Amino acid sequence: MPRLESFIDEAKIKARVAELGTQITNDYGNQLDRPLLVLCVLRGAFIFCADLVREMQLPVEIDFIQLRSYEGKESSGEVKMTQAPRSSAKNRDILIIEDIVDTGRSMTWLLEHLKDESAKSCKIACLLDKPSRRVKEISADYVGFEIEDKFVVGYGLDFDESYRDLKDVQILVND
Ligand code: IMP
Ligand code: MG
Numbered sequence: 001m002p003r004l005e006s007f008i009d010e011a012k013i014k015a016r017v018a019e020l021g022t023q024i025t026n027d028y029g030n031q032l033d034r035p036l037l038v039l040c041v042l043r044g045a046f047i048f049c050a051d052l053v054r055e056m057q058l059p060v061e062i063d064f065i066q067l068r069s070y071e072g073k074e075s076s077g078e079v080k081m082t083q084a085p086r087s088s089a090k091n092r093d094i095l096i097i098e099d100i101v102d103t104g105r106s107m108t109w110l111l112e113h114l115k116d117e118s119a120k121s122c123k124i125a126c127l128l129d130k131p132s133r134r135v136k137e138i139s140a141d142y143v144g145f146e147i148e149d150k151f152v153v154g155y156g157l158d159f160d161e162s163y164r165d166l167k168d169v170q171i172l173v174n175d
Contacts, residue, residue: 002159007152008145008169013127016144017048020125021055024095024142028058035059037092039085041106042066043164044099047156048127048144052097063087067106079109089117099157100128101143104136111138128152128169 028036038060040049053060066083094114101107107124114122125142132149153159154166163170 002172002174004153004163004170005173006168007147007150007171010167013144013155013168014051017051017127018055020142020144021052021057024052024125025057028093032059032093034092035061037087037089037094038062039094039096039110040064041096041098041110042083044156044158045097045127047164048099049097052125061087065110067110069103069106069109077103077105079106081113089114089119091118091120093121094119094123096122096124098124098126098140100130100152101126101138101140102130102133104134104138107140108136108138127155128157 036058038049038053040046040062042064043066049062053062063085064083065081065085067079068082069077069079096107096110098107101124111122123142124140126140127144129140129143129146130149131146150171151159152169153163153172154169156164157169158164159172
């Protein structure tokens with residue numbers, strides 16, 4: 001049976017999300033001519049997105065996209081969009097909100113896709129970043145925490161659809 005080990009506690013996440021919110025607010029400032037289109041990547045980012053948008057003092061429109069690249073704990077290497085956003089990306093300033101950038105395949109695919117759809121600008125905010133796992137050269141614009149190569153769950157992140165409801169981020173240990 002896998003066990004859980006504490007990793008990033010609730011208070012630390014809350015404080016970091018507030019910092020990111022301020023940084024994003026300052027960066028977009030009054031440069032927006034239309035509300036920022038926030039694209040929440042389902043399912044993992046739903047909690048991070050809900051918390052982060054409330055720390056941003058900006059006009060936003062929120063939409064959802066679902067991507068799949070993972071089976072169990074291993075990336076399959078192939079990215080599929082299993083739910084398309086309702087809004088058109090054309091001429092929009094877009095902020096992608098993602099739970100974790102791992103191999104980088106999902107975010108590389110999504111940036112390409114939004115470019116094809118003629119987005120005006122596109123940035124990525126992720127709660128977690130595992131740079132040592134990168135297969136595609138990509139970096140997020142806003143990173144909550146850079147972490148080592150550990151499989152983590154909680155605060156939206158799952159292992160086979162479990163543990164998304166945890167208030168903190170924990171390491172799933174198999175021993
Ligand atoms: P990438 O395309 O390899 O960057 O994978 C991104 C997706 O893999 C994330 O959106 C997560 O859904 C999933 N993922 C990667 N690492 C973890 C992890 O440690 N815990 C839970 N999900 C993960
Ligand atoms: Mg995901």
